[in-house]
Amino acid sequence: MTQTPKVSLRGLYKIFGSDDKAVLQHAKAGMSKENLLVSHQHVLGLKDINVEMQAGEITVVMGLSGSGKSTLIRHLNRLIEPTDGEILVDGVDIMKLSTLDLRHMRQNKMSMVFQKFALLPHRTVLQNAAMALNIQGAATEDQEGEAKKWLDRVGLGGFENHYPSQLSGGMQQRVGIARALTSNSDIMLMDEAFSALDPLIRTDMQDLLLELQVELKKTIVFITHDLDEALKLADHLVILKDGAVIQQGEPQSILMAPSDPYIEDFVSDINRARVLRIRSVMQELTEGKFAGDVDANDNLESLIATSGGDTSLRYRVVENGKPVGELDMRELVKALVPRISSSETGTRYH
């Protein structure tokens, strides 16, 4: 890849315990999490993480609880110090920053959205949204102007003088997002930002994030345990298990070719028609008669709706006005069935 990544993690290890440096060699030699705990009383948090996050993309880190995803995101701004490895942001190794430089980096380059919102309860919505600028010591008018702008943008115009506890969870998280946006940083870290919200609100917030992203092109690192959410948001998907990356790449390709039974199990439970895109299942273009043109980036669900459920049809797939392939409805139906069905795998991990 020619483009330099915005954030890259190289050989990152995190071991929790009093003597982590000494235990590191065992972890590097490949000792498992269980053995490390039993024989050295240290917990392996992260194991040889190598991830590159491109500017302007949403990188989603997904894993079940205990897989180390929250630990991982806290390494990016050094809320947690790694045991070993490099963390490069814009090519600078942030492990080498002084306390003051680190503080500046947190103020200017990275903002964070939290699962439990973590708003200041004694400050108004406006003051909360302006927190980043307040920390930087900006003039009050600038703080308020900027905070108001982003509050309007996330749909909270008119709530400036309320206190966080007066708002619903979804609205509080909108304040959290406005706070992160007000800091005007390139990188946004979102730690299970929508996990505490109920499903309908969560969908709203995902749409809001995607809508903002089209315009702002931030580098977003999003942590979640929900595969549907991960597939909806991700440009680049990283799947963690027991502190190690087991597969990463473009979400569609992970979906079509899961590399591990753990991922297959995840993948088997989702609504494939909604998640899979036509470009992932189309075949090479041949001559013949087509029932119509469809966009390569539409999902299968919309095509099923268009076809009215008729499996005898064949569509031409176009992208940016150019034909790129074709799709037989019968192939589409096949793609809806995962390689291993959920009933077979169901007992393995639940």
Add this chain to the structure above:
Amino acid sequence: MATYDWLFNMVGLRAWCDTDASTGPMSMAQLLAKTGNSAPEPSYTFAFPSLDELNKACGQIAQTRDVIKGLEDGFLAIRPALRTVLDPITQPLSWMLDGTLYLFTTAPWFLIMAVMLIAVWYATYSLSVVIFNAFCLSFFAFVDHFEPAMQTFAVILVCTIISALLGVPIGIAMSKYNRLQRAIIPVLDLLQTLPTFVYLIPLIFLFPIGESRLYGIAIVLYAIVPVIRLTDLGVRLVDKDVVEAGNAFGMSPAQKLGKVELPLALPNIMAGLNQTIMMSLAMVVIASMVTAPGLGVLVLRGIRNLELGVGLMAGVCIVLLAVMLDRTSKAALSRIDRTKTEM
């Protein structure tokens, strides 16, 4: 013949014991024995080997009264050194107490009442609390106890402010450093369990009677404990997620303290201050024995001269003052809570 002669004979110290045997002042019992009309000593005793008892057997062993004398001499010996250190440090306390007392006893009653009620209104925004305060103040004035009540209040005011100024920073430091917390907690326990009279004894020797810092120090030492404890607790209980958010947005330690930790710990700190106020009131009454002015003096007079009525009336006033201070500080606390949680 004393009970423990055998002990010294056995270890061969008899000679050492008898060299210049005690010719010093004898005990009362010995003096009585000399006059010849004391009860005859029992032929066999089994007394605990106390200092006095051992002294009977061996003149070289010090008597308990010598040890007490030694304690006193020791304290008096270090007194000049202690005074050179403590005098300048505590002098401002005297000035503050004297100044505030002067203010509260010379200002006209209507001015004091007006200022206090306005202050209460801004602290609580509660009309009922203001009315209750007005009632109490009027009652003090009505039964001609306004001046002693205001003296007591002035002392409490100064001591509470001093306790807060010292206690809050100490509490914050304790919350940040676990070692400091482990070192200070036994001191706080000591201050809380030590009988209040015991504070007064060394203070009387350290500072001239009549200087107001004498009782000021006693009150502050007694009343500072809860504000330290609850500040420590409050800062430790601050929501870790919010502190983490502060870190993630690049707050400096000072910003974290000022913008996150202290505001979120404020309800606990205020609860500590409420306790401090109540303990100051308790102590200011006892400290009237070492010249603290106010209602305590009247209570003391009631006890000393068996003037039942004087003591009872002062007691009623103290109760009213206590309820007044408690209600007001709790109302101020709940106002702070309200702006944070609901509305």
